[in-house]
Each structure stands twice: as C-alpha cells, then as structure tokens.
Amino acid sequence: MRLSLTAALLGMLLFAGAAYAQTQELPNADGHVYSGSVAVFGGSYTTGDFGQSFNPAAVPYEDNYVLGIGVRQQEPVPEDGIVVGWEVGGAVRAGESTSAEVWSGPYLGHDGIELGDAVKLSPSLTFGLSAVTGSMGTEQRRALSDGGSPELLFYLSPEIALSSSQDSDTEVFWRLHHRSGAWGTLGGGSANATTAGLRQHF
Template sequence: MRRIFSALAFAILASTLCPLPADAGDWFDWQWYGLTGPCDNKCAIMVFGGKFVETPMEDIFLRGDLSPFNWEYGDSGFIGFSASRTVASFWRERFAIETELGVGKRFGSMHESETWAALFLRYRDFPWNDYLYTTVAVSTGLNYASGISDEERARAGNDRGDRILHYLAPEITFASPQDKSKELVIRLHHRSGAYGLVSDADGGIQYLTVGLRFRF
C-alpha cells in the first residue's frame, strides 16, 4: 500500500511540474493550462462542512462498507473553504489535474484548525452526464493541524500524533448539465500518515462533508 501511495503521488506531481508536449500522442491528448493567467472556467472555490467519522477508512474502502448510513460518527464537526484550479487535462479531457489550497476549523469535541495543499486527479466522463453531470476525484497532498486532539493521538499508533499528515480526500460531485459551474460536492476529508509514507503517526481523523463548489 505504501508503494501505491508513493507511485500515485510521484506520478501526479511529476506530470504537473513537467508537462508533456502537446503532440505527446492522440490517445493521451495532454493539455497544460498552467497555474497563472485568466481562469476561463478553470478556477473554483468551495465551502463545505460535515461530521466526524469514526469508522476507519480501511473499513470503508477496503472492506466495502461504502454506505454512510452504516458508519459510526463522533461529536465533532468541521467547516472548510478551498480554492482550486485545473492545471492540466488528458485523454480527451476525461481526466483533469487540479491544485487546491484549503483552510478549515473543527468544532465540538475537537477545536483545531487545519490547512492543506493538494493535487486532485479527477475523472469526468460518465455515460449519464447528459442527464446528471458527475465527476469523481481523489487527492494527494499535505495537511497541517494547529494542534493534536486526543482523538487523533489515540489513533496515531505512536502515542503522540503529528501535525503534518497526508491529505486524502476522495469526492464525488453532481451538477446540472446545463450549468456545470455549480457543483454539489460530497467529500471524505481525511488526514493520516499514509502507512508511514508521510509520518509514523499512522492514524488520523476524517469528516464526511457536503459542500458547494463554484467554478469560474
């Protein structure tokens, strides 16, 4: 699993920082948009919030417990804000690579603040998109917390936790095919040590969140 995370992070980072030439191949069809310049519908902001999920991510994705109705929830909430930009696309724009910066605040039983920087790989070519425009995305990045909560310390596996952890945020979005600029976003906002890749504090915390993203 550690090798998978390493390969994914390296591949996305390398392809973003070292864009391929436009004639890299019709099947790949790489398009590099860059980090600066006019947005042209490639920029976005999002406001989102949700509830602390106690069910481990391994149970959710590796053991098939994908239904949020079966998860266990804690007494903490989260609200966040992010800004993102599409920097590249490939395979006839089926896939997109996006950068994101975000800040957030926990409340309830936890009260720390968070900030993160991440790269997202997004797939956006589902067969029903003419009826309900849908995308899915997953991230790799770093998340910094202003403190280490008792909950996170208990999950760390090293009795102390870590303020800097890996940021993994799988999400699914829905929008009207007639107006893709407004998206309903369901995201699992998750930070952990990524099986030792980022930190020896293996476990972290996560929130099931719902948000609105505006593209411009």
C-alpha cells in the same frame, strides 16, 4: 482555543480571497489559461477507519465537526475529460476542542460523466499534506497509540460531485476528508470526516 479559532478564521478569509482571485483566468508563462473553483463543505468526523468511512450511512460518528473552504486551479479540460490541478484549503475543526487545519496538494479528476440527459458525475482525488494546530477525538487517540505527532500528516480526499448537464459550473459533492501518517510513514494518528459541499467554477 481562542488563538486556534482566530487562526482558523483568518486562514479561511485568506483562502476566500484567493478564491476571489480565481475569478480571473490566469495564464502561465507558456500562455496556457487556467480556470479555478471555490468550494465550501462541512461534516462530521467518524470513529471508523478510511474504508469504513466510505459508507456514511453505517459508520459511527463522534461529536467533532469540520467546516472548510477549498480553492482549486486547473489546466484547460482536454478532450478526454481528465482534469489535473492543484488544491489548497483551510478548515475549522470543532467539538471536543477547537483547532485549525490547512492542506495543499495536486488532484486528478474527470470533467463529468453524463448520467442520462440531465446529470453529470465528476469524480476526483486530492493527495497532499495536511497540518493542524491541535488534535481531538479518534485522531488524538490514534496518535497516542501510534506514538507519533498528528500535526503534519498526509492528506487524501476522494470526492464525487454532481451537476446539471446544462450548467455544470455549480456542483454539489460528497467528500471524504482524510488525513493520516500512512502506517507511520509521516507522524501518527488519522482522522476521517464524511462531508457534503457546494463548488462554484469560474
């Protein structure tokens, strides 16, 4: 347990360092300038499936929790507002046991849909791979039922962010933190955590 926690904390520090590096605009070989963001979030794992976990007020929860950091890098926002980028993240998972998680993958989103004169809504979806140092709770029980390992699974994270129309560099968001084997395609087991967080753009 101590090794897992140490690895998780070290990973989070590394991602925080990467987030600091994102405060500088990073041009690629073609001269494009990329922007970045860093987010912190936390929440509880549910006992429901992916669809049930979309209703955070009704889905049952278990005594397992996640605290994570996510770093994003994206291309300049085009006129249509469609954002394409890459996300890496790390998290500590605690409760029945303690483990670490890392994930990485591309994401697709929108720079912001105006809701009146004061609020912008920015949806996004991240898809990639997630690796953990140990399983717990519903994830562990589903892995045993599936007959596969939960150590490496697909990662899928739909998100809805809200920000001020006057200052959209800071967002609050709700995010479904999901990992699964996609019906046995990769490993076994699945986990869903409903989370809330804060993101700062640079």
